[in-house]
Amino acid sequence: MNTKATSRPTFPFTAIIGQEEMKLSLILNVIDPKIGGVMIMGDRGTGKSTIVRALIDLLPPIEVVENDPYNSDPQDPELMSSEVLEKIKKKEQLSIIKVKTPMVDLPLGATEDRVCGTINIEKAISEGLKAFEPGLLAQANRGILYVDEVNLLDDHLVDVLLDSAASGWNTVEREGISICHPAKFILIGSGNPEEGELRPQLLDRFGMHAQIKTLKEPNLRVKIVQQRESFDKDPINFKNKYKEEQEKLTTKIEQARKKLKEIKISYDLMEKISQVCSELNVDGLRGDLVTSRAAKALAAFEEREEVTTRDIFTIITLCLRHRLRKDPLESVDSGFKVQQTFKKVFNYE
Template sequence: MTQEARPVFPFTAIVGQEEMKLALILNVIDPKIGGVMIMGDRGTGKSTTVRALVDLLPEIDVVASDPFNSDPKDPELMSEEISEKLRKNETLEIAKKKIPMIDLPLGATEDRVCGTIDIEKALTEGVKAFEPGLLASANRGILYVDEVNLLDDHLVDVLLDSAASGWNTVEREGISISHPARFILVGSGNPEEGELRPQLLDRFGMHAQIGTVKEPHLRVQIVEQRAEFDESPNDFRSNYEEMQRQLTIKIIEARESLKNTEIDYEDRIKISEICSELNVDGLRGDIVTNRAAKALAAFEKRTKVTPQDIFRVISLCLRHRLRKDPLESIDSGDKVREVFLKYFETN
């Protein structure tokens, strides 16, 4: 486990908040789940948990020295420059790189997020001089937005565009540059500080709700752990080194076995029936629930999804997609679970 300049609190040391931890792990196993929105009270460890994920992220193959983390095999995940090299049968130098986690600050400018084109260089030298932004760095990685419900509307629009197409396009003075921008969008926020725009909320594959830990003995444990970590971060981290390593291996194995994990046709029908009864708009809820259930089965080293797997993930995948009164809060999951039991009661 790498020791960083600013040591990160170990993921395996975090007490409670199982729903949030599960949602984050499943998104690392299958990035196509579409990210996770974490809503909860202030001081419940939302950003600590997300940043703790950094230690667990596996390595991926990238084209060396490419600012977009281009995949050497998948055309959808490589920049136009790398695609051009492949067409010319040029040899690509491949390197291993840890899945990146990029923070998107609330005060970031659009240029910082999307990247900028150097017009002067483009005009004088005739080259597309592009300075990549945060979306370029986040390609094939995680883009984390803390207090996402406070994000400026113009940045929300940028995220919506990239999340919808998987590409970021920068245009200026008749010059246009595009690059892949497929990332796991992770957001956290406090519901008291305002709701998220419905279009952005729908883009999150999963929605985790967390509350303040109530049990006194767990609260004491959390306080003690935090004090130990603040006093000697590296010593504290070393106590969890083996647990971190085991969890990382489990995630890597799950990513590899995911393609062999199956979900019965009858169960897929039931998932769609549940979505239909709950009046979930669109088909994203069906797709995400199927993906999350398969990722959970793979994580637990099984090749077949069980109804219990679906039960554990379905409220995470659907609660924020239910049609609701604008003044009503997001369903805690009870309504989703109630309808689930109606269709899976025989299992």
């Protein structure tokens, strides 16, 4: 496991201009990973990867068991590998260190063995050991797994990623040998809609769906270009300019995480969320659940005790637009359709 921060400097999250939809989706998922990840669709060159990589700098370091390939949490048995649990049972002393929250990039050509890990059958038979070589899912435990061009990934592999992200576990079975380890991570996928959409049943399993577009205003485009040039010229100095803003946002995220359990949402608002989902013919209950979770995360982020109608309006498009059934003859944008239904049900102007 790499315990050092990557030497390549990352562009500061607070310096990113525009793309509010995507930034909000990422922050809310970091506050409550149970939202279920983000799918980001947008044109090429709109800074999707830059924003995702910038997110990691906002996250506080985590405590891990040293030399454990699964970033095992020394306090939480649910996030420990079987080796660490065994050590605790034997009352062995654990060496604990702090590391940066892991961020794993999934390469496009990755095989299932590279992602899930492999069992060395020969070693297992000859030495009677479960010789497991952990994969990328092990590295991503308690962190972020980022898949660029997720729509070009093999559907089976996307399925494996979504299963692990939802259950928090990865199971590898070969020749009658089975290994299970924690794999709790926030899954972030990005893609270009020109290269094809994900299958609806896979898309539905992402908690939120952010769309990002190329900015049209010339003055903002110039500002982005200037910022990028300043960063490339002197990244350390550029990052220092945003240090205070970055620290403020990190503190806000940490406080929201702690506050999340106390946030209340009224029965009336929950019923209206379900009515919106019902009128939009959203299959299953995932849409209702994610909308409620995201609204609570937003209320926690904005330091309030209770979810408001405004909170729901802010996030409902991100939570539902990818769950609507596609009608090839319909010209209305799915996001606009969600907003119209919301305004009607909530009587919101």
